[in-house]
Amino acid sequence: xxxxxxxxxxxxxxANGLPYSIxxxxxxxxxxxxxxxxxxxxxxxxxxxxxxxxxxxxxAIPVLSSNLYDVGWFNMVAAAIVTFFTxxxxxxxxxxxxxxxxxxxxxxxxxxxxxxxxxxGGVVLLGLIVGMTIWRGFQRYLxxxxxxxQVQWSYLLAGLGIFVLMFxxxxxxxxxAADFGVHITADRLLRSGLDPNAQLLNVLIKTLxx
Amino acid sequence: xxxxxxxxxxxxxLPYPDTIHPIVVHFVIAMVLFAIVCDALxxxxxxxxxxxxGWWNIFASTTWIFVAVIFGQIEAGLASPYPAVVxxxxxxxxxxxxxxxxxxxxxxWRYIIRLxxxxxxxxxxxxxxxxxxxxxxxxxxxxxxxxWVYGLHTEAVVEAARxxxx
Numbered sequence: 001x002x003x004x005x006x007x008x009x010x011x012x013x014x015a016n017g018l019p020y021s022i023x024x025x026x027x028x029x030x031x032x033x034x035x036x037x038x039x040x041x042x043x044x045x046x047x048x049x050x051x052x053x054x055x056x057x058x059x060a061i062p063v064l065s066s067n068l069y070d071v072g073w074f075n076m077v078a079a080a081i082v083t084f085f086t087x088x089x090x091x092x093x094x095x096x097x098x099x100x101x102x103x104x105x106x107x108x109x110x111x112x113x114x115x116x117x118x119x120x121g122g123v124v125l126l127g128l129i130v131g132m133t134i135w136r137g138f139q140r141y142l143x144x145x146x147x148x149x150q151v152q153w154s155y156l157l158a159g160l161g162i163f164v165l166m167f168x169x170x171x172x173x174x175x176x177a178a179d180f181g182v183h184i185t186a187d188r189l190l191r192s193g194l195d196p197n198a199q200l201l202n203v204l205i206k207t208l209x210x
Numbered sequence: 211x212x213x214x215x216x217x218x219x220x221x222x223x224l225p226y227p228d229t230i231h232p233i234v235v236h237f238v239i240a241m242v243l244f245a246i247v248c249d250a251l252x253x254x255x256x257x258x259x260x261x262x263x264g265w266w267n268i269f270a271s272t273t274w275i276f277v278a279v280i281f282g283q284i285e286a287g288l289a290s291p292y293p294a295v296v297x298x299x300x301x302x303x304x305x306x307x308x309x310x311x312x313x314x315x316x317x318x319w320r321y322i323i324r325l326x327x328x329x330x331x332x333x334x335x336x337x338x339x340x341x342x343x344x345x346x347x348x349x350x351x352x353x354x355x356x357x358w359v360y361g362l363h364t365e366a367v368v369e370a371a372r373x374x375x376x
Contacts, residue, residue: 016358016359021358021359022351022354022355022358022359023354023358026354026357027350027354029236030236030239030350031239031240031243031244033236033240034236034237034238034239034240034241034244035240035244037236037237038237038240038241038267041270042266042270062325064262067259067262067263068266070259070262070263071262071266071267074248074260075244075263075267078244078247106221106227170233171227171228174228177357177358177364178222178228178229178363178364178365179221179364179365181364181365181366183358184358184359184361184364184366185359185360185361186359186360186361186364186367187361187364187365187366187367190366190367190375191366195375195376196292196294196360196361196367196376197292197293197294197376200359200360
């Protein structure tokens with residue numbers, strides 16, 4: 001009796017295959033992607049500032065393009081720092097993944113292929129983000145310190161290219177979640193023949209009445 | 211009737227390949243958090259450049275949150291939540307819509323502060339940032355639960371719901 005009243009929450013707590021209930025990697029991904037994409041976006045806005053001048057004037061927002069470049073720089077530095085943790089958490093959680101091996105993703109890849117590509121892509125992207133940060137630093141403090149346009153067009157173009165890579169890479173990660181159900185409690189309960197409603201509501205009731 | 215107007219729904223119960231709301235929220239979450247960090251650093255080190263970085267991040271996040279709410283509402287409507295999910299999804303929706311208003315008001319106040327005294331922030335604004343931080347982290351946690359615990363829009367859950375198993 002006592003055993004059965006404790007068993008249900010235990011099933012759920014470990015049901016996602018992690019020692020905690022919410023995966024960490026997807027949350028750090030918000031920061032990596034958000035900061036990198038906005039860094040490039042702000043550098044583009046800064047580089048095209050002469051064209052946008054009337055718009056900002058119309059909106060009555062005072063702008064100094066050097067401040068927009070500051071956003072491009074600081075957001076990029078933050079993205080580079082965070083991404084080390086994003087990749088580290090990703091590898092930890094990929095090691096603990098137990099995806100179903102009998103299905104394929106919408107791109108026709110099996111779970112193992114998807115995980116390998118997502119893992120390799122993660123390391124490549126980390127390298128690219130760190131490389132872009134160093135490149136940006138050289139432009140900011142050495143090569144273009146006294147120029148009105150702080151970034152090279154080739155840097156912005158490289159940034160846009162990395163967006164495309166991130167899209168493919170992110171879709172692989174989305175496949176791991178939405179198609180293979182990696183570390184998703186409800187999916188894993190369903191695959192082991194358990195009803196997530198019963199299991200998850202059980203936890204709710206048990207936490208309310210310990 | 212609505213079914214006839216939409217493209218056919220796929221195995222994620224969506225008319226397009228993957229969920230869009232979790233992608234758009236990358237920008238909102240990252241920028242709000244980074245704005246708060248830059249504001250705090252700029253406030254304590256009295257560095258006006260960091261305050262500017264904070265302003266531009268909060269400004270951009272306000273424009274993106276409306277996109278996030280629109281896609282969030284569409285995808286919540288298609289989520290077919292099962293009984294265990296309902297209360298968390300309702301709370302996530304309520305806080306999401308509220309956050310769009312809260313962020314807009316904070317950005318509006320920040321705009322005025324920036325016009326009047328560009329190089330400093332009032333203590334009350336830093337305090338409000340603390341409240342915003344807590345709200346955004348809680349909202350992210352709820353969204354995480356919807357995906358990673360309840361598996362909304364994942365193939366297994368959609369399949370079970372269509373089969374009447376949930």
